[in-house]
Amino acid sequence: MKSKNIYKPIKAKLTEVIDESPPIKTFVLIPEEEFAFKTGQFIELSVDGIGEAPFTPSSSPHVTDKLEVTVMKTGYVTEIMHKLNPGVFMGIRGPYGRGYPVETFFGKEVLILGGGCGLAPIRSLLYALEHIKDHLEKVILCYGSKTPTDCVYKPLFNRLNNTDKFEAYRTVDKPDEEWSESVGVVTSLLNKIKVNIANSVAVVCGPPIMMKFGTIRLLEMGYKEDLIYLSMEKNMSCGLGKCGHCMMGEYFVCKDGPVFTYNELKNTPDIWK
């Protein structure tokens, strides 16, 4: 048994705040203690005296001296986070839960479907996949956002498209005059890609509605239920499988997830809520 206090965060210095899109910022943190995570695992990030919320780091799991967390301004805690300036200390608990089983992706194609801020955990996954790309057949990223302004990690797409074995596609619901890429929901990108479904795994992360229709489309395409990985979002308060807030059927999303296969969740009602 570990003797440390499971509720106590470690401190991390905020060293940089990067604007990704109007409501989304990336926070670069240097933890005061040793901190490592597996891609897809999440942390509880706290603003001192205000509150904490669960986020999956968006940085590479292979970079251990700093940590990046991409946060959309959407509630009480994240609104205050967005007002923070470099130099302050934040709190980190974790890492928690089960991440992406990248070691099982060896020899396969990986199709990734991302929507909105759901690209944050996916960016970490992409870094992890780049690290093992010699063992992968191909990685395809399909990303959708509402408008071109809402697209996050703009430099990432250029870089991926110039990386051997990686392909990245973007689509928006509402284009502006300069937009030259696809228009439509993210599943519409699936008509444009070439993928060997028999030797492929799929990853979906985004808003609930996008995950629902993304998963349905992948099933129609012939993806096996146990090879579709979903990163679930719930109100995870403790991260320890105790507080009950993130119960989804018999699962604690914080401990048994947040990454599940569709097969594990298909009989659980209301998973898209």
Next chain:
Amino acid sequence: MQQYKCIKKEEWDKVLEQLLVSHTIFASTDSEFGIDYELVTPAVISRIIYNKPKPATPLKSFYLPVRENVTSEAGGAKPRIILGIPNCDVEGLSLLDEIYLDKEFYDVYYKKRRDETLMISSDCFGIQEHCHCLSYGIKPFSTGNADLAVIKLEGMMIFRILSGKGEDFISKIQGILPLTDKELINIIDKEHNSTEALLKEKNKGLPDYKKTGTLVTEAKKEIWEKYSATCVSCGACTTICPTCTCFLLIDKPGFEKVKQLDACQYPGFERVAGGEDALFELHTRFRNRYMCKYAWKPEKFSSIACTGCGRCIEACIGKINKNELFMELI
């Protein structure tokens, strides 16, 4: 045959008075407010009741305070004795042990309280209106999990030893003797049998715990709407439940965290920052508690998540009776 030890009641009362020097003792007493645990002082000892179900407060309250700072040092306190615990509560603590003493993430505060507490269970002779432990496979007397079980009979205090900690405690009591009076042992067996008979008679037809999971899973929306019609989301059922343990972490300056008991019956329990709330509707919140206790927790843990104590029925201001719901589901 069970091994019993005994001591005269007046001697036991003196033992308790001596123990007060080194221990904090809570015991089941009866007052104008009903039966509940009370902090024992010398004046309280004569009012302690034995073998009468059951304290209004669930045992969990001694291990999981409503609100506590979980980032400060777990303070040193006198060792505790809790006296007069009904077996339903003893069994309920097993689930909390699985959750809070989980090997990967164990709660140092819970662990400390468990380590420093001696639990003396009290065999139930007789039942309360809503007691239905036996329907869920729990006996009205402890056979394990507590440290000792106590019976008051004909001026004697009789103890059943249930753990090494209990044995150690008993061995240090001067004047304690093995119980050799077979007549008394026969009376204990008869009391056990008659309490079990009362429970069976009272709860005839109630489905056993194994069946409850399928029943709630298959129950139609109309059932949940019907039984939640008078629910006001007060959370009394979860507060009083010996196994409900959901909580919220609240942040305080200095990266301190306060852990406060919470309840899935409160609106917003599952709401996420983006606004989605899987338990937004009253009947879905109401159903959640049943699914948790009878379908989901049994999948995840080996301990029982409803001990049949009946407190949720007693506490409900909407007069919702879960046993009536189950009878309708059969």
